[in-house]
Amino acid sequence: MAASRAAVAARQARASVKRAVNERRISAQSVLEVALASTESIESTMKVRDLLLAIPGLGPVRVARIMEELGISPTKRLSGLGVHQQVRLREFLDRRAPMVPAPTSSTLVVLAGPTAVGKGTVSTYIRENHPEVCLSISATTRAPRPGEVDGVSYYFIDDAEFDRMVEAGEFLEWAVVHNHSRYGTPRAPIEAALAEGRSVLLEIDIQGARQVKASEPSAVLVFLLPPTWDELVRRLIGRGTESAEEQERRLRTARVELAAQGEFDHRVVNTDVQTAAAEVVELMNASGAGTPVAASYRTKEN
Ligand SMILES: Nc1nc2c(ncn2[C@@H]2O[C@H](COP(=O)(O)OP(=O)(O)O)[C@@H](O)[C@H]2O)c(=O)[nH]1
Numbered sequence: 001m002a003a004s005r006a007a008v009a010a011r012q013a014r015a016s017v018k019r020a021v022n023e024r025r026i027s028a029q030s031v032l033e034v035a036l037a038s039t040e041s042i043e044s045t046m047k048v049r050d051l052l053l054a055i056p057g058l059g060p061v062r063v064a065r066i067m068e069e070l071g072i073s074p075t076k077r078l079s080g081l082g083v084h085q086q087v088r089l090r091e092f093l094d095r096r097a098p099m100v101p102a103p104t105s106s107t108l109v110v111l112a113g114p115t116a117v118g119k120g121t122v123s124t125y126i127r128e129n130h131p132e133v134c135l136s137i138s139a140t141t142r143a144p145r146p147g148e149v150d151g152v153s154y155y156f157i158d159d160a161e162f163d164r165m166v167e168a169g170e171f172l173e174w175a176v177v178h179n180h181s182r183y184g185t186p187r188a189p190i191e192a193a194l195a196e197g198r199s200v201l202l203e204i205d206i207q208g209a210r211q212v213k214a215s216e217p218s219a220v221l222v223f224l225l226p227p228t229w230d231e232l233v234r235r236l237i238g239r240g241t242e243s244a245e246e247q248e249r250r251l252r253t254a255r256v257e258l259a260a261q262g263e264f265d266h267r268v269v270n271t272d273v274q275t276a277a278a279e280v281v282e283l284m285n286a287s288g289a290g291t292p293v294a295a296s297y298r299t300k301e302n
């Protein structure tokens with residue numbers, strides 16, 4: 001009985017260490033050093049995997065890959081690390097440190113890019129795998145598609161309500177997208193999240209991204225790119241949600257939109273959804289302080 005109570009207490013203590021790392025109240029490096037300094041410490045009983053997962057921006061897939069690269073088995077505890085594993089883990093954490101700045105301000109990050117590049121797919125992945133990221137929910141006058149839930153995918157509102165919100169200044173930005181429906185970012189939830197110190201991600205179109213930068217110059221703009229032009233065409237056709245005529249129209253717009261990538265602070269190539277999502281989350285954590293991500297990208301024509 002006493003043993004199980006101790007086990008519960010140890011579990012709770014490990015959970016609070018993980019929370020502190022995740023909230024950047026302590027660094028992963030200092031947890032490692034305490035663990036290695038004392039086999040009596042709660043830190044020494046933590047799994048390496050759990051420590052890495054506590055680092056903002058690292059999800060299960062990346063952690064598994066990192067551990068494989070470091071030659072550390074998935075179940076290894078900090079106390080069980082060999083000397084070489086300790087060195088490799090320390091080096092890894094030090095390399096990562098610049099990506100985990102001191103808790104400063106929260107960031108407003110805008111993810112934009114051409115049609116069908118995968119903005120929705122990447123932001124859904126972030127919503128499901130990075131609960132620390134606050135994803136803005138837009139309001140739109142377009143009708144819900146099958147499976148879309150009001151208040152989750154979008155707030156589905158009519159033209160009169162959209163007009164009222166515009167009049168009342170309730171949007172941070174809004175635009176007519178694809179010549180069709182209106183979409184807008186409600187201002188209040190974003191201001192509340194930023195005031196709480198949380199970073200916020202907006203998945204909006206390029207016109208909206210420009211408006212956000214104009215009104216909030218500290219916002220970080222991220223442009224999502226397809227690996228190639230042909231792949232963008234394949235994704236648009238493969239999604240099968242537009243007519244052939246609409247696809248043609250969107251591809252014409254996509255060329256113009258790709259030309260706007262230079263206006264953005266960072267570029268991320270969406271070859272693989274998990275990797276692209278991890279890069280976006282890392283940029284959010286870096287608060288725009290890092291160097292722009294270099295992406296070599298050319299459309300077929302240029
Ligand atoms: N400006 C702006 N664009 C938005 C907003 N919400 C979504 N969008 C964009 O509207 C476009 C259409 O989105 P959607 O209706 O979900 O259809 P999709 O083209 O299949 O992704 C996408 O490019 C979104 O990025 C918003 O609040 N403001």
Ligand SMILES: Nc1ncnc2c1ncn2[C@@H]1O[C@H](COP(=O)(O)OP(=O)(O)O)[C@@H](O)[C@H]1O
Pocket residue numbers: 113114115116117118119120121122235236238239270271272273
């Ligand atoms: N990295 C990827 N690899 C392969 N297919 C992808 C990738 N990202 C998105 N897709 C697919 O491309 C299509 C367009 O993605 P979607 O998220 O709807 O684009 P957007 O929101 O930018 O218009 C979808 O069918 C989606 O499943």
